[in-house]
Amino acid sequence: MNRLWIENGTFVTMDDARPIIKGHMVIEGDRIQYLSEQAPTIENAARLDGRGLVFMPGLINTHAHSAMSLLRGYSDDENLQVWLEQKMWPMEAKYTDADARWGTALAVIEMLKAGTTAFVDMYDRMDIVAQVVEQAGMRGMLTRGVIGLCPPDVQTAKLEEAKQFAKDWNGKAGGRIRTMMSPHAPYTCPPDYIARIIEAAHELQVPLHTHMSESAAEVEQNVKDYGCRPVEHLDKLGFFSRPSLVAHGVHLTDDEIALLAEKGVAVSHNPASNLKLASGVARVPELLKAGVTVSLGTDSAASNNNLDLFDEIRLAALIHKGVSGDPTAVPAYEALKMGTVYGAQAIGQASDIGMLKVGMKADFIAIDSEQPHFYPQTEMISHLVYAGSGRDVKHVWVDGEQVVRNGICTLIDEEQVLAEAQRCFERLSQH
Incomplete structure (x- = not known):
């Protein structure tokens, strides 16, 4: 089973008990297996350096x-x-x-x-x-x-x-x-x-x-x-x-x-x-x-x-x-x-998605916080709401699979979609 260890990240969990955790998250298959300030003791995991990134639920x-x-x-x-x-x-x-x-x-x-x-x-x-x-x-x-x-x-x-x-x-x-x-x-x-x-x-x-x-x-x-x-x-x-x-x-x-x-x-x-x-x-x-x-x-x-x-x-x-x-x-x-x-x-899926929590689905996003509008790095929730935008999103995972890497969709051909969408509109607007 695929295992991903994100180290040294800032995690906005949306869990009232611990809204923000600075530390480590491990994904195994399609679920969050570990989330804590302390580093996990695991082997055989792909690692992602989370420095400069803020992770939150999709x-x-x-x-x-x-x-x-x-x-x-x-x-x-x-x-x-x-x-x-x-x-x-x-x-x-x-x-x-x-x-x-x-x-x-x-x-x-x-x-x-x-x-x-x-x-x-x-x-x-x-x-x-x-x-x-x-x-x-x-x-x-x-x-x-x-x-x-x-x-x-x-x-x-x-x-x-x-x-x-x-x-x-x-x-x-x-x-x-x-x-x-x-x-x-x-x-x-x-x-x-x-x-x-x-x-x-x-x-x-x-x-x-x-x-x-x-x-x-x-x-x-x-x-x-x-x-x-x-x-x-x-x-x-x-x-x-x-x-x-x-x-x-x-x-x-x-x-x-x-x-x-x-x-x-x-x-x-x-x-x-x-x-x-x-x-x-x-x-x-x-x-x-x-x-x-x-x-x-x-x-x-x-x-x-x-x-x-x-x-x-x-x-x-x-x-x-x-x-x-x-x-x-x-x-x-x-x-x-x-x-x-x-x-x-x-949508009746609160037991699976909407938070970063052990046991829940690995639907989460990584935001590039190394940008002027996220500084000074004080209240991250405030920054996300009042200063952030979708353009800050760098990586996206759904069900543990990375579907956006460095701002590009991994499973769908963006260039083709843009060209076809333009063609469709031009045909629709002709009549």
Whole structure:
């Protein structure tokens, strides 16, 4: 079994008992075998000098639409409904299998190089997405998102496809890939269709994911159509009877926050996308106070426009201070937890990932701290949150395998992906 000994490193563990350890970490196979200030007594290990590097758990992006990276910069500075219905959907309708493949590969490269080791992806052509994730060595929580604004036979076909995908890929790629079921949103899926998707999730024993309460207009529309707000609507349909993760949750009342806490629903906070589409600022301090698990997502590169989770961590630490007038609203360590520990909780994998701890999966990243913005080397957690970025990531490991070495992906041809992604966009934008 492969064994790696990292010596003389600084380890930001995200474990409250010992948040920072200066010393040694040993990886055996796909797990962390040893982590301590003292050097281990082992033989037959490859060694890595950790001086000048800060090691931390891989980041977890809990809401993405990877293949949409082809539409980065295609439509900016529009409100959500215009952006979605007039710009995104017409372009996405032209997507081919090749577009899905190279768009996903582009996103996967960007995420890995910026330190994201696990991500949630909701899209279609998910078999292709899963193949890319498997090849790149990444960890994925994948789901075929379904929009129900279509005739009943098309609804059924989409649902069957989503179920088949969830069955086929759950636990694949050595356990790196897991699956979910996803109605796109309460405003794009009729209630009876959402009920069928929930039933399928129970049958397959998988979690649920959806967009919820992203914009004020969407909440108003829900009240007009169904006589209640999205949280109550989904609750009545039984959505929260499965482990569930909702994206955005920007427009929530106190009662809704209390209900989400009671039902154990996780919320994926997408600060950059919500700011760019002027959807608003989620009530993250209140959610955290109520005991709701709040993780972080980039959303797609079409509404962000990058997939650097360090950006989201920094925004999560900053915007809630600005909005609330309370500089203690989301402290740096809490923001970092949102990108790691809480991300793992949100996708039901907290026993395996999100921390550096003996027995846990070896999903971790190395950051080059020998740079001006990490000096003076005082509060490393503060530096990572307020000064760091994905561009500081040097090495990345998933499941004990090095997938980024010196800033270059080891299992996927970056040059080819960039060229193919450019070609795909040029074809898409011709018509």
